[in-house]
Amino acid sequence: MKILKVGGGSSINWDFVGEDVARFLKNEQLIIVHGAGAIRDEIATQLNTPSRTIISPSGYSSTYTDKKAIEIFLMVYPGLMNKQIVAKLQSYGVNAVGLSGIDGRLWQAKRKKEILSQEGSKIKVIKDSFTGKVEKINTDLLKLLLGAQYLPVLCPPAISEEYEIVNTDNDTATAVLAKEMKCKEIIILFEAPGLLKNYKDESTMIKHIPKEKIDDYLPYAQGRMKKKVLGAKKAFENGVTKIYWGDGRIAQPITRLLKGEGTIIS
């Protein structure tokens, strides 16, 4: 079994992904985790509450998630995006079932009581952000569905111990999911051919990263890509042996990535 994580960019081609998932499932089981960042930002703007980004003092970006942002999150991730993905997969003959981290307490998180935001030279403490770290997975529910030949299609938010709905970092959640499902390989699709030395030049793609040297590649990671590097580190700590980073915009994205078209960390 592998985990397929697909980013939330607007140019991911879900027809290509859906067709290739159907092909993949002939030989092996899969769990999908997806994002929805681009459409979330779009809907948030339409609702006059544009998404706000927080930069942590160590330079990682995340979304400021107050009560209103959680509502928009619920609308877009388990609503608009998840259900459109499930319908698309169904159209390729894949019996997909969409679940958020709330359903069956699939992703149980610890809410962060405070998060730090670097604002110019000042560090601000934010207390009304509903964000958390996934710590526990309801593997029974996933095994129940996989055992009956359903494909679980998962997305945030997660649920806290106090039953709050919390946004969570998908890359870390995927690493915890891999650990608890004893999954050795993660396929990650986003809007680039792989990790690029120069992020403006696709010809500078890095073909292979030795997993013990992943820190050396952090300087090449721009913006949210930094979190993917961090998530990969966490995944390797959790027993994963191979991570594939590839392009979610091209035909047969999974097949081609598994054959080496992308960045492989191992």
Added chain:
Amino acid sequence: MKILKVGGGSSINWDFVGEDVARFLKNEQLIIVHGAGAIRDEIATQLNTPSRTIISPSGYSSTYTDKKAIEIFLMVYPGLMNKQIVAKLQSYGVNAVGLSGIDGRLWQAKRKKEILSQEGSKIKVIKDSFTGKVEKINTDLLKLLLGAQYLPVLCPPAISEEYEIVNTDNDTATAVLAKEMKCKEIIILFEAPGLLKNYKDESTMIKHIPKEKIDDYLPYAQGRMKKKVLGAKKAFENGVTKIYWGDGRIAQPITRLLKGEGTIIS
């Protein structure tokens, strides 16, 4: 096993419902079906595409559901509303799992190619409405979840044979669900104490309706209540023997309704 259908009105008290569901589950299993009409209309207005109502030539109202309306539907029903209900139920110790009719093709519908709209003295044919009638239920998925002690929390939309996402009448869908799950009793909670002879006067509540005389009570049903009467008729045709209509705004709504506080059709 009973089906609990909860309306999508803004004054349904989900704390009262959640607490009472936890009590109910000590003795019997349940499937929940819910609406989200009020918040859907609110979000649609905020997104500058207010919901439009169609009145059929026979006087039944429904929502005009074009592509944009389906997107808002996805945001609110399986997104915002379903996940907030699931989190609320979880907070009362109920292991709820939220699913739309798309997931695992739970609600398979036939899309209506044309619907008729009475506009003044004219009848207009609408061809771009994504609405359909649920004809088949994935009972295997429901039994899988119920067998593992999960509470399924279901909502539209449904999925068509051509994998289109379609809005569907919840009352009819519930009747089909009852048939395929061989469920004999349906509990329906909405924003009134029951069916009222005079809809402005709660003291005129009808305590009992003989199921063979349900047509005689149609004149008392206002607006969307007409569909509930029609849904009840369909449910009795499908083998249901008892339907409870009661108030979703009060404490212990299920317990009190089962004891007779509401309209019982049998």
